[in-house]
Amino acid sequence: MREVAIIGVGMTRFGRAEGSLVDMMCAPSIAALRDAKVGEHRVDEVVVANMGGARINRQTAVASALVDRLALYPAMAETVENGPASGAAAFKVGYEAVASGMADVVLVTGGEKMRAVDNLEATDFVASLSHPEAEYIYGVTLPSLAGMFTRLYMERHGVERKHLAMVAIKNHENAIKNPFAHIHQKITMEGILTSPDAEVNNPLVADPLRMFDCCPVSDGAASLVLAPLDLAVKLGRPVVRVAGIGQATDTHAVHEREDPTVLKAVRIASERAFDRAKLTPKDIHVAELHDAFTILEIAESEDAGFFPKGKAAKAIEKGMTALGGKLPINPSGGLKARGHPVGATGVAQLAELAWQLRGEAGARQVEGAENAFALNFGGFGNNVIATVLVREG
Amino acid sequence: MREVAIIGVGMTRFGRAEGSLVDMMCAPSIAALRDAKVGEHRVDEVVVANMGGARINRQTAVASALVDRLALYPAMAETVENGPASGAAAFKVGYEAVASGMADVVLVTGGEKMRAVDNLEATDFVASLSHPEAEYIYGVTLPSLAGMFTRLYMERHGVERKHLAMVAIKNHENAIKNPFAHIHQKITMEGILTSPDAEVNNPLVADPLRMFDCCPVSDGAASLVLAPLDLAVKLGRPVVRVAGIGQATDTHAVHEREDPTVLKAVRIASERAFDRAKLTPKDIHVAELHDAFTILEIAESEDAGFFPKGKAAKAIEKGMTALGGKLPINPSGGLKARGHPVGATGVAQLAELAWQLRGEAGARQVEGAENAFALNFGGFGNNVIATVLVREG
Numbered sequence: 001m002r003e004v005a006i007i008g009v010g011m012t013r014f015g016r017a018e019g020s021l022v023d024m025m026c027a028p029s030i031a032a033l034r035d036a037k038v039g040e041h042r043v044d045e046v047v048v049a050n051m052g053g054a055r056i057n058r059q060t061a062v063a064s065a066l067v068d069r070l071a072l073y074p075a076m077a078e079t080v081e082n083g084p085a086s087g088a089a090a091f092k093v094g095y096e097a098v099a100s101g102m103a104d105v106v107l108v109t110g111g112e113k114m115r116a117v118d119n120l121e122a123t124d125f126v127a128s129l130s131h132p133e134a135e136y137i138y139g140v141t142l143p144s145l146a147g148m149f150t151r152l153y154m155e156r157h158g159v160e161r162k163h164l165a166m167v168a169i170k171n172h173e174n175a176i177k178n179p180f181a182h183i184h185q186k187i188t189m190e191g192i193l194t195s196p197d198a199e200v201n202n203p204l205v206a207d208p209l210r211m212f213d214c215c216p217v218s219d220g221a222a223s224l225v226l227a228p229l230d231l232a233v234k235l236g237r238p239v240v241r242v243a244g245i246g247q248a249t250d251t252h253a254v255h256e257r258e259d260p261t262v263l264k265a266v267r268i269a270s271e272r273a274f275d276r277a278k279l280t281p282k283d284i285h286v287a288e289l290h291d292a293f294t295i296l297e298i299a300e301s302e303d304a305g306f307f308p309k310g311k312a313a314k315a316i317e318k319g320m321t322a323l324g325g326k327l328p329i330n331p332s333g334g335l336k337a338r339g340h341p342v343g344a345t346g347v348a349q350l351a352e353l354a355w356q357l358r359g360e361a362g363a364r365q366v367e368g369a370e371n372a373f374a375l376n377f378g379g380f381g382n383n384v385i386a387t388v389l390v391r392e393g
Numbered sequence: 394m395r396e397v398a399i400i401g402v403g404m405t406r407f408g409r410a411e412g413s414l415v416d417m418m419c420a421p422s423i424a425a426l427r428d429a430k431v432g433e434h435r436v437d438e439v440v441v442a443n444m445g446g447a448r449i450n451r452q453t454a455v456a457s458a459l460v461d462r463l464a465l466y467p468a469m470a471e472t473v474e475n476g477p478a479s480g481a482a483a484f485k486v487g488y489e490a491v492a493s494g495m496a497d498v499v500l501v502t503g504g505e506k507m508r509a510v511d512n513l514e515a516t517d518f519v520a521s522l523s524h525p526e527a528e529y530i531y532g533v534t535l536p537s538l539a540g541m542f543t544r545l546y547m548e549r550h551g552v553e554r555k556h557l558a559m560v561a562i563k564n565h566e567n568a569i570k571n572p573f574a575h576i577h578q579k580i581t582m583e584g585i586l587t588s589p590d591a592e593v594n595n596p597l598v599a600d601p602l603r604m605f606d607c608c609p610v611s612d613g614a615a616s617l618v619l620a621p622l623d624l625a626v627k628l629g630r631p632v633v634r635v636a637g638i639g640q641a642t643d644t645h646a647v648h649e650r651e652d653p654t655v656l657k658a659v660r661i662a663s664e665r666a667f668d669r670a671k672l673t674p675k676d677i678h679v680a681e682l683h684d685a686f687t688i689l690e691i692a693e694s695e696d697a698g699f700f701p702k703g704k705a706a707k708a709i710e711k712g713m714t715a716l717g718g719k720l721p722i723n724p725s726g727g728l729k730a731r732g733h734p735v736g737a738t739g740v741a742q743l744a745e746l747a748w749q750l751r752g753e754a755g756a757r758q759v760e761g762a763e764n765a766f767a768l769n770f771g772g773f774g775n776n777v778i779a780t781v782l783v784r785e786g
Contacts, residue, residue, distance in 0.1 A: 001493050001494045001495075020525055020526070022525060050474075051447070051453055052447050052453065053447075054444070054445050054446075054447045054448040054474075054518070054521065055447040055448040055451075058448075058521050058529075059521055059525055060444055060445065060474065060476055060518075060521045060522045061474070061475065061476035061521075061522035061771060061772055061775070061776065062474075063475065063776070064475070064476065064522070064642055064645055064771060064772050064775045064776040065524065065525060065645050067642045067645075067775075067776075068524070068642070068644055068645035068646070068775065069645075072642070073641070073642040073643050073644065073658070073775075074641035074642050074643065074657070074658060074661045074662075075642055076485075076640040076641070076642070077475070077640075077642050077776055078473055078474070078475040078479075078482040078485075078486070078776075079473070079474040079475060080471055080472070080473055080474075080486075081443075081447075081453065081454070081455075081471070081472040081473075081474055082454065082456065082457070082470070082471040082472060083453055083454035083457065086471075089471040092469075092471075092495075093471070093473075093486050093489070096486070096489040096490055096492075096493045096495055097489055099489075099493035099494075099495070100394050100489045100492035100493035101394045101492070102394075102485075102489055102492070102638075125447070125453075128447065128451050128452055128453045128454075129453045129454035129457070131458065131461070132413055132415060132452055132458060133413070136451075245495075247469040247470075248466070248467035248469070249457055249460045249461070249465070249466040249467050249468055249469070249470050250466050250467065251461055251466065252454075252457055252458050252460075252461035252462075253461070264467070265466070265467060268467045269467075378454060378457060379454055379457050382454070382457045382460075382461065382466075383454065383456070383457040383460075383470055383471075
């Protein structure tokens with residue numbers, strides 16, 4: 001298997017995009033290709049991550065449309081869909097294309113234009129990834145699943161309501177330092193939880209989750225360029241090596257899990273990624289986790305192996321996951337505040353980590369970051385992809 | 394790069410399926426896994442090909458749902474969308490997973506449940522793969538593009554109306570011998586073209602194309618199991634080696650091509666597949682081409698290199714592409730009569746060829762077939778995948 005590196009990074013500011021889904025994907029794709037400085041090397045393949053173009057944008061074959069817009073034909077191209085883990089799945093497909101030798105230079109672009117539909121339609125669209133007969137048909141949505149999950153998690157694993165708020169406050173604070181983030185808004189414990197106005201500022205969505213526990217509905221796109229490690233070195237680019245990718249599935253319906261508070265697919269995917277990278281959670285300097293809901297950052301940080309089960313809340317209290325802490329989590333602002341354009345998210349996480357490893361993350365830079373970890377969480381934990389990136393040289 | 398083989402094949406009868414999209418994918422997946430006799434080897438990855446679940450079946454994350462239904466967790470899983478070439482693109486992704494060493498046993502299942510919507514909605518859904526600003530917005534559909542293409546092709550390349558009918562008649566005849574085909578109906582030159590009733594039997598769709606020039610709207614699913622060549626040999630299964638895959642894109646909008654009758658992506662994809670396989674079109678004993686419209690079988694057979702440009706019509710007249718001819722094309726009945734459930738088609742083509750190479754194609758068997766060729770045609774020729782399969786031993 002050939003070693004693979006990330007040699008180019010690009011991103012839109014998340015939030016609301018004008019134009020079409022394909023329009024939105026052009027700028028980050030061009031930025032990543034310019035950043036990669038591939039010179040005479042042509043782009044061999046374009047892998048697009050997108051979940052809902054067919055439904056919410058009346059656009060299929062997005063990868064072919066993007067190739068056309070960027071005049072990259074006859075490059076190979078396809079779209080990968082994997083629910084909210086579409087971004088990392090597309091990255092994995094691009095990685096395997098390079099690793100297998102089928103392609104040298106691969107552009108991976110993830111994007112979603114979710115604000116083309118209203119919030120209710122967006123919620124229903126996202127719910128279409130739940131179990132068709134055991135969940136979706138009964139009106140389950142992702143926030144309702146997350147609410148039930150949170151309640152059980154609080155009962156069993158020492159998480160209190162304030163810890164959820166701490167995750168939101170931290171990620172909003174980080175996002176203010178990220179020019180690509182959807183939300184640039186400082187929030188406080190008083191404002192969202194303890195003051196008399198908190199229930200108005202921060203209304204209930206799915207008890208105990210409130211508005212500031214849930215990611216926004218965002219448009220956005222992010223791009224990466226992959227190449228064989230030796231080509232990356234030859235081009236003289238800062239080299240971010242893809243040290244290991246792990247993926248795992250779990251029961252589609254959440255209620256079928258022996259212990260629904262254990263995210264088995266997170267555990268297996270993370271173990272697989274660490275095994276391939278020959279690293280452990282202790283070696284990681286910065287992580288991007290999939291905090292579509294605040295509880296998920298807490299649960300994933302435990303099941304990925306960064307904290308023992310039931311210990312993440314205390315770590316958050318101590319500031320260990322804040323910028324400047326021992327393991328900064330979601331320096332980008334995470335899904336919570338950078339935003340969550342579904343197909344883009346997994347790519348955006350890796351883009352943020354590539355910037356961090358290259359020392360190009362500006363005000364949110366984690367000093368001395370050499371090893372990084374991303375977790376892209378599909379469904380409600382039924383399809384998870386973990387990726388370990390390592391700075392070379 | 395590891396050598397890769399097909400070790401298991403399964404398919405539904407195409408036509409109309411009961412139950413959900415995921416339900417429909419189960420039977421062929423199980424059939425392919427049984428056929429593969431992988432024994433103790435677990436399934437490492439499930440790649441699903443599907444184009445429109447999000448829109449026409451309100452189902453996303455189909456791969457995760459299929460893993461769940463088959464209890465294959467924690468297998469890796471994702472869905473690949475590439476317009477009508479989704480099937481071959483998913484196959485390529487599965488191939489790269491094995492070739493790169495990320496997976497050993499991979500299940501590739503393609504499926505589409507198109508009859509969940511009416512014919513108008515199905516036509517609009519398929520049209521959503523055309524260029525969003527230059528084609529779709531003006532009301533272009535795939536039949537209308539194909540009609541204009543056919544007219545120009547007839548003017549320039551010696552194709553007459555009767556040749557189109559000959560393709561349909563041949564493929565209907567082959568399909569009668571295929572228990573998996575959607576349409577089991579013998580048609581004749583009188584019935585569809587020359588008798589006074591022909592205009593009633595075979596109404597105009599997009600001049601000069603008539604109903605029997607167009608594939609039906611079908612439900613259906615097909616599955617393949619991939620493994621490293623050495624594992625396939627060890628398991629004692631008949632070995633069908635994936636000798637070469639080639640993929641190429643072209644301008645998304647058909648009118649932007651210098652000569653719209655030249656399918657450049659077909660040429661490049663085919664050349665790439667033959668180069669990798671170290672074979673030429675002359676070495677091929679049986680082919681499955683993407684005859685969504687009769688003209689496409691003719692045009693593709695020329696641009697893939699089986700006949701010089703303008704010579705396919707004569708070859709058809711001489712029966713060269715019929716069963717028993719020098720190069721049987723679409724022994725399965727093709728998209729024309731086996732049917733075209735979009736995400737399934739590329740997988741079904743390769744399933745048919747695997748059966749042909751294993752000598753298991755029953756009444757439609759091409760005697761002594763050792764090398765086979767498939768062409769899966771996305772958009773209107775903007776994203777094409779060619780695959781060469783070779784029987785080993």
